Amino acid sequence: MISHLVRAIALCACALAAAPAQATDYPLTVTDLAGREVEIAAEPQRIVVQDGRDLFALALLDRQDPFRRIVAWNNILSRSDPRSWAAFQTQWPDSSAKPIDMKFGDEGQVNLEQVAATKPDLLIFQTRVRQALDDAAIFDRLKTLGIPILLIDTEMEPTLNAPKTIDLLGRVLNREAEAKAYTDFYAARMASVAAGIAGTTRPKVFVEAKAGQKGLDSCCFTHGDVYWGKLVTAAGGDNLGTTLVKGRTGDITTETLIASQPDVFVMTGSPFSNEGSVSPGFGIGAAKADVEAALGKLVARPGFEHVKAVETNRVYGLYHQLYASAWNIYAVESMAKAFYPERFADLDPDADLKTLIGRFTGLPADLPIVLGAKAPAAN
Numbered sequence: 001m002i003s004h005l006v007r008a009i010a011l012c013a014c015a016l017a018a019a020p021a022q023a024t025d026y027p028l029t030v031t032d033l034a035g036r037e038v039e040i041a042a043e044p045q046r047i048v049v050q051d052g053r054d055l056f057a058l059a060l061l062d063r064q065d066p067f068r069r070i071v072a073w074n075n076i077l078s079r080s081d082p083r084s085w086a087a088f089q090t091q092w093p094d095s096s097a098k099p100i101d102m103k104f105g106d107e108g109q110v111n112l113e114q115v116a117a118t119k120p121d122l123l124i125f126q127t128r129v130r131q132a133l134d135d136a137a138i139f140d141r142l143k144t145l146g147i148p149i150l151l152i153d154t155e156m157e158p159t160l161n162a163p164k165t166i167d168l169l170g171r172v173l174n175r176e177a178e179a180k181a182y183t184d185f186y187a188a189r190m191a192s193v194a195a196g197i198a199g200t201t202r203p204k205v206f207v208e209a210k211a212g213q214k215g216l217d218s219c220c221f222t223h224g225d226v227y228w229g230k231l232v233t234a235a236g237g238d239n240l241g242t243t244l245v246k247g248r249t250g251d252i253t254t255e256t257l258i259a260s261q262p263d264v265f266v267m268t269g270s271p272f273s274n275e276g277s278v279s280p281g282f283g284i285g286a287a288k289a290d291v292e293a294a295l296g297k298l299v300a301r302p303g304f305e306h307v308k309a310v311e312t313n314r315v316y317g318l319y320h321q322l323y324a325s326a327w328n329i330y331a332v333e334s335m336a337k338a339f340y341p342e343r344f345a346d347l348d349p350d351a352d353l354k355t356l357i358g359r360f361t362g363l364p365a366d367l368p369i370v371l372g373a374k375a376p377a378a379n
Contacts (some may be wrong), residue, residue, distance in 0.1 A: 001326035024174040032168065032316055033161055034127050034151040041146075043174045044122035049114055050104055051126050052076035055088065057154065057166060057326040060182045061175040063362040067095035069173070071118040074104040081270045081321060084284040091363055112141060120147055122172070127153040155324045156226050159190060159234040162326045168296075182326075182360045189352060190234075190330050193336045196343045197236030203263035203339050205237035206309070209249070210320055211267035212279035212298050219254045219301065227323045228268065235335035238265065254303045264339055265309035267298055267375070268320035278284075282319035286370040291317065295375035305378060314338070322371065325357060334372040 027041045034089040049055070052075045058066040066088075070315070078101070089096045102116060104110050123142065124132065131149060134138060142149055144182050150172060151257035153161040163183040170179020206229045208220045223229045223243035226248045232239040240260050244252050269291075280294035295317045316338045321332040333349035349372065358365030 001153065024171055024176060028121075028171070030150075030168060030171055032151040033153040033164060034130055036151060038148050038150055039121070042121070045174065046071045046118065046120045047122045047124055048102075048118060048120045049073035049124050050110070050129060050275050051324065053321055053324045054124060054126075054154070056321075057152075057169060059088075059361045059363065060166060060326060061169055061173055061178050063178060063360070065092055065095050065267075065362070067092050067099060070099040071120055072100040072102050072115060075099070075101040075189065077321075079106060079273050081283045082273055083271055083281070083286065084321075087284040101124045110136075110138065112136075112138065116145060116147070116212070123147060123149045123218070124169075125149060125151055126153045126155055128156055154326050154328065156230075158227070158230050158328050159332060161326055163187065166326055178360075182356075185360065186254070186329055189333060192347070193235065193332055196336060196347070198341065200236055200340060200343070202238040204235055204240055204261065205232045205264045205266060205335075205339070206240045206257060206260060206262035207232060207268065208298075209268050209323075210272070210279060211269055211317075212294065213269075213272050213274065213277050215276045216278055216297065216301055219252075220257055221249065221251050223323070225248050228266070231323060231331050232266070232335060235332045237335060252260050254301075257309045257374070257375055258303065258306045261308045263309060263312075263314065265294060265307060265315045266335065266338075267315065267317045268323070269294065269317055270320040279320075280317050282317065282371055282373075283321070286368075288370050288373055291370055292376055295373065299375050299378045302369060310378050313377045317373050317375060319371040322337060327353075329356070330371050338374075 005255050026043060027039065029037055029039050032038050047069045051069055052073050055066055055077065062068055097139045102114060140151060152165040152168060154165055156288045163186050166183050170176045207222055209223050209228055210221055224247060225242040229239040229241050240262055244256065269282050271281035272279050273284060274303060278294060278297060280291045282291055299310055299315055309315055318331050318334060330349050330353050333347055333352060336343040337347050337349060355372060357363050357367055
């Protein structure tokens, strides 16, 4: 169990967020998450967002209205989690309708002419798409237009770079006080997890990412030493996908899954809009009973009765979009509790999620949300 002393230290660290931070002075030069120096002439008012899941980060900073600066973006949420998207629309009905959904390619492909037509003063991209930007000479072409590009990261090195991303965006968007409040909270929670997993023998963990998205006959898409793989490591687990797939992501067979003998099995899900999806519909507005029922169907797939984690009833589900979100602390806490239930008996990820939403965003404090659940025992 985490010591009371460590938790007290963590709470004290979080309390430091009350200290005021100075407003940003412009112009300024910052170093983005790709190590590039970026000049920001004035406080950005018209931004283009390459990955729509960065809305979760903007909600921590522009708390009164995370859409107030967005003129164009890739609205991934509307396609991967329509219910959560509807919750943001309900909270900010007017401003959420204004940004143009440009449906950028997943690897960062953009139509530069369309982007320039929105007259942006800042573009925000994830570092994972840098190659596509280099290949299309986007950096040079936008430099001639005087439009800066900021590369952030909440995916490749999620727990290391999510707080750095919030800190960076806080400086650039003149939201330093809001950024510090959240990063202090984040650091305190991560410190508690790190203390709890110190000196442990790591369980073998398999993550089936987007479980059920392609139906009950599909198995098993997973992440290597990025995305969910990094989150597993931060929570004290040994990510099997790191050795089972050669690239960032890949598919393995049920037979390979059985042979790998995972101690813990994590299924990630979202209410994907594609036809045939039976993925557990985690997210805002989700019903826990429905999520658990979907997990039960996935656990009952043919052959899964031979998976070690299924046999020992150590199967858990988490909201898929957390791997690309600055809210990923919930995933780390939930997995740490699943990996080491005795050490983390007093850890309450759902209570911390409620604190995150109520204290650090403009969303309703009583927002109905289910981001994690344990799968029912297989028959």
